[in-house]
Amino acid sequence: MIGFSFVWFEKKAILSLFCALALVFISFFLTAPARANDLKSFLEKAAANSPDLIRFYEARGYEPIWTGRGDRKRRNALISALETAGIHGLPVSRYRPNQLIARLRAARSDADQAQIEVALSETYLRYAKDVNTGILRPTDLLDDILRKVPKVDSQVFLNLIAQSEPVAALAAISPRMPQYVGLMKEKLRIEADIAKVDGGQRFQWAHLQCALAGLKWCRCATD
Secondary structure, three states: OOOOOOHHHHHHHHHHHHHHHHHHHHHHHHHHHHHHHHHHHHHHHHHHOHHHHHHHHOOOOOOOOOOOOOOHHOOOOOHHHHOHHHOOOOOOOOOOOHHHHHHHHHHOHHHHHHHHHHHHHHHHHHHHHHHHHHHOOHHHOOOOOOOOOOOOOOOOOOOHHOOOOHHHHHHHOOOHHHHHHHHHHHHHHHHHHHHHHHHOOOOOOHHHHHHHEEEEEEEEEOO
């Protein structure tokens, strides 16, 4: 009699567990589409002022590239690139990586996710264009510089980071022309010389970094 009761209880427990799991799966499959629609709506709203981003996310079915479950590596690669933007003579403060990190940590709702997703995409595009073509227009430096800054479609940059290994994609954005490589070497030489003169103390690079970002176009135009 005791054995029968135990078997009956065991079967009832297994049945209860099965029912509970079934309810969890049903709840997941019912709520997942609704959540996806909510995120789509929030992304559309957050990117409303950027036709390029609307076009990009629409083509992806509004799937995120920075804030999804499998996007940690891409997100970390971007933050690292922003934090070391000074390597390219770009002011890190222009991209505010610490602010982006804080917003990522504070995000709780779908609306928060959509807003930081768009903020990361906007910052990435700004960084990509700055690294690729500089932050200054050649004519702002000298009137007789005739070189025109080439325009790169934002979709090219966005698809590159979305479809490629992120570290390699970010590295591919940098110019490969000999003049730029020479400029980078010169920057390192100047930094080393100043470090010697200044006794190793920190030096304020803001103006020099901005100048270097535009100077590469002077070299390309006059070489």
